[in-house]
Amino acid sequence: MSLKLLGMTSVIAITATGAAAEMNFNRISNFATFANNQDASAESSAEIISASGDGMTLVYSDSPLGVIGLIDITDPTAPLAKGNIDVGGEPTAVSVLGNIAMVGVNTSESYTAPSGMLKAFDLTTMEEVSACDLGGQPDSTATAPDGSFIAVAIENERDEDLGEGGLGQMPGGYVVTIGIENGVPACDSMVQIDVNGLADIGPNDPEPEFVDVNAAGEIVVTMQENNHIVVMTQTGEILNHFSAGSVDLTEIDTTDERGALLFTQTQEGRLREPDGVQWIDTDHFAIANEGDMDGGARGWTIFNKDGTEIFEAGNSFEHAIVQIGHYPDKRSDAKGAEPEGMEFAIFNDIPYAFILAERASVVGVYDVTDPSAPVLTQMLPSGIAPEGAIAIPSRGLFVTANEADLIEDGGIRSHVMIYEYQDAPAAYPQLTSAGADELIGWGAISGMVAGEDGIVYAINDSFYSYQPTIFTIDTTVKPAQITNAMPVTRGGFAAQKLDLEGITRDGEGGFWLASEGRTDRMTPHGIYHVNSDGEIDKEISLPVELLAVERRFGIEGITLINGTLWMAVQREWADDPANHVKLVAYDIETSEWGAVLYPTAAADTGWVGLSEIVAYAGDVYVIERDNQIGDNAAIKMVYRISGDQMVPALLGSELPIVSKEAVYDLIPDLQAGNGYVVDKVEGLAIFADGAAWASTDNDGVDDSSGETFFWSIGTF
Known part of the structure; x- marks a missing residue:
């Protein structure tokens, strides 16, 4: 239904007005994942997301359905469903190199008998072209910038319902690298990298969470539950490792009492327990401090790979979330806004870090030209629970995958959101x-x-x-x-x-x-x-x-x-x-x-x-x-x-x-x-x-x- 105004002049607040503004990211479209499914009523979820080499196809992991979903963004303002590919298990991550989607697939029978595969699919034929046995349960994946190999974090996650749900549940995790030949993973080149005994917390039960690879081919790995970070080479040489440390937080809300925003409390020595990690150059990387067992520092941090802390957001990211009305009060007693995923990319020669707050459903955009003093430039609205993100600088695009699917409650479905880098005012927030x-x-x-x-x-x-x-x-x-x-x-x-x-x-x-x-x-x-x-x-x-x-x-x-x-x-x-x-x-x-x-x-x-x-x-x-x-x-x-x-x-x-x-x-x-x-x-x-x-x-x-x-x- 659309009505003409009767004697009124419309002024939509989100419409750009006035002279040309500085460059900003603005949302230009969205895609509901159920549009890819034969049964639209089935639970569906966009979690980790990647893009084809030409930037025209998005590929996301859909754990509930056991598929990867494809979206045609030839016209990014009007994304189209391209269907799903059954991966034969639970997809935990996807990295696309050229036209080949490489998917971490969890095939575990139990927590004590973890197993998984790295499967590769041709996005044109939608056929499987490679499958490597990883020997354990994969979490994240990352390809080297030169396309020479892929790194996989083998988490072998613990059973949180067993005992007190802590570390010490065998087997422990590790990291795998696999060379890429002719665009496809070469399984016989697999290297299993031992990270056992490195962390002070749960040293014999490492749980690698997130990996990223820099231009020098160096791999950084977060071990969230162990509150530890490891830097290594493709062949398994440990270049450095150190604790992710802790943060003294002030002016935060730590009470679980529903119905009051009280930013007057403190948490001293809060373990970072990082999830997402991204290199921002060959010497520095950023971590998103979501927390898991005993921590969650509600912000993000930049380290030099030698272990030196370069920048700590403290409460500033969460305060920015508070100011735009996105603070999730019901999570106050847990980990607050929960920064989880992140992305890094360069647009118009400006390096940006994108920090995803899972519980606040928002993305902080930071100019990290000076890694020691990032500047918050925008807060982007996302769908519910942003889990993954991909930047496509060649097309001026940024994309988030939002995993929450509220079909059982009659709410909104899981969505992918697409933003464009524009010479226009920021459309959000409006208040x-x-x-x-x-x-x-x-x-x-x-x-x-x-x-x-x-x-x-x-x-x-x-x-x-x-x-x-x-x-x-x-x-x-x-x-x-x-x-x-x-x-x-x-x-x-x-x-x-x-x-x-x-x-x-x-x-x-x-x-x-x-x-x-x-x-x-x-x-x-x-x-x-x-x-x-x-x-x-x-x-x-x-x-x-x-x-x-x-x-x-x-x-x-x-x-x-x-x-x-x-x-x-x-x-x-x-x-x-x-x-x-x-x-x-x-x-x-x-x-x-x-x-x-x-x-x-x-x-x-x-x-x-x-x-x-x-x-x-x-x-x-x-x-x-x-x-x-x-x-x-x-x-x-x-x-x-x-x-x-x-x-x-x-x-x-x-x-x-x-x-x-x-x-x-x-x-x-x-x-x-x-x-x-x-x-x-x-x-x-x-x-x-x-x-x-x-x-x-x-x-x-x-x-x-x-x-x-x-x-x-x-x-x-």
Whole structure:
């Protein structure tokens, strides 16, 4: 569905404006892995990804299906499915050299009897052309830049459910190199490299995790669980090895209490336990410190191959994630954002390191011209759980593979995201707290209201039920900036267990807030008045007539019209006709309640309801949306209700049904980011001059990509 604007001018915030900007990576398309599958309903996943020599075909490992998937990116703005190749086991990694895809395949019968193969497939014929027995369970692979050999990390991973899940489970791992002849691995050239006895932690149970090869043919290997790094030659000479070390972290959130962002805690001596590793020149390499057993330093590090630490990100990468609303609070007690994968490439003579935060679903782009002082240039939105990445500088492309497939939960599927290096402004983020006087964590933005001079006030919902907050957002800068976060308090303490979904100004410096509530485990649906300091000074419960018919999905917005508060109820309650929801009225002076009925569209799949209500110029505007995501999303609309229809009838009487006029289709704007369409459009703010802004709820980065869309939708 697409509508023309009626008397409005569209200004999409992610559209480049003004003079030419410096070079930036911007997402230009996406590809859902299920498009390659015969059974689209089967679980599927893009994990490690590589590209053909000409840069026209992407190849990703799909562990759930036991295949490698192929994507035609001849036109990178319109990727096409090229099908799957069955690899006869679990693919753990893929490296493409020319037109040959070399795949690490796990064929293990058990943890104690690991086995695996390196198989090679011709991408033109899609036939197997080589298969080498590795003698153990492979993890990552990497080809030498000159194409002379491939290195394979043989992890022989431990059973995490056995005992305490620690090291000491035999057999230990090792590294394999295999020469490449005529573009194909030559199995008889295999060298098995012993890394036993090198690490201080679990020396007899090495678990090589990730490998990379530099231009000198030197191999760097991370042993994550052992917190160790080894540098070696193709023939097995150990050039150096050293501990990955530890980091003293400050100003981080280490509590697992859902519902509060508390960046006031520390972790001293946190083991790095690196996963991904990439050479950035022949002397330096970078590691992503994801952590596994006892560590996870939440950042990344650059070492000289002699073991000298050159750069440590500390908390800075995670703080950048916090500022764009991507911090995964539910992982606070574990490893935070979990930097896992990484990539390195040179674009326009600038060396870039790409750091993938698995749990934050974001990629940090760093200029590493000076390895001792990398500069963060961008934060790129990815799909859920970026696992692998590949850069194609010859075509100006960067690609991520995102492994999470939420088919069982009705969520978004696993995706590959494609970005282009452009002479254009960065399209993301659209909302940030960077530049504020202090570190402001945020997420799950729900209701909004316009203030003065381009200021929008927004609230977070029950994901942060222990930290309800009113955010001040400056829309006059780009990206829009959160400049202040005011706690909502009761008796001087955070007003816990609220599900704030609506906010409106009271005209006297304070606010009225609507809480959706949930009577089975939270505060019931209700209205709250807060003063200019955020302190609750009045609480109003819904009347018995409404509580008698209430359901979980309640108030989703609030606005003020001539002394009457109007609230939108998201979905039908027990006494509502099918495809009708209530707009509930509360007269502040008389304390009288009333309502009208609003007709929603009928849902083909899922449900359709309301998520915001705003009064402007004598009329009322609502957001009506379905709960569908990606290609299934069909309804994300702004409708207008004439103000003369907003005459409430008494509760218990027959409620009048208002009529609605479609004024704006939000889906084209959501598609303009070249990712997938998110489901929760929940915020709408209209300024006195008619300038309107919309926003989405990122669910606190819980089974969500974490992306927040915050953009102008023109002038009403």
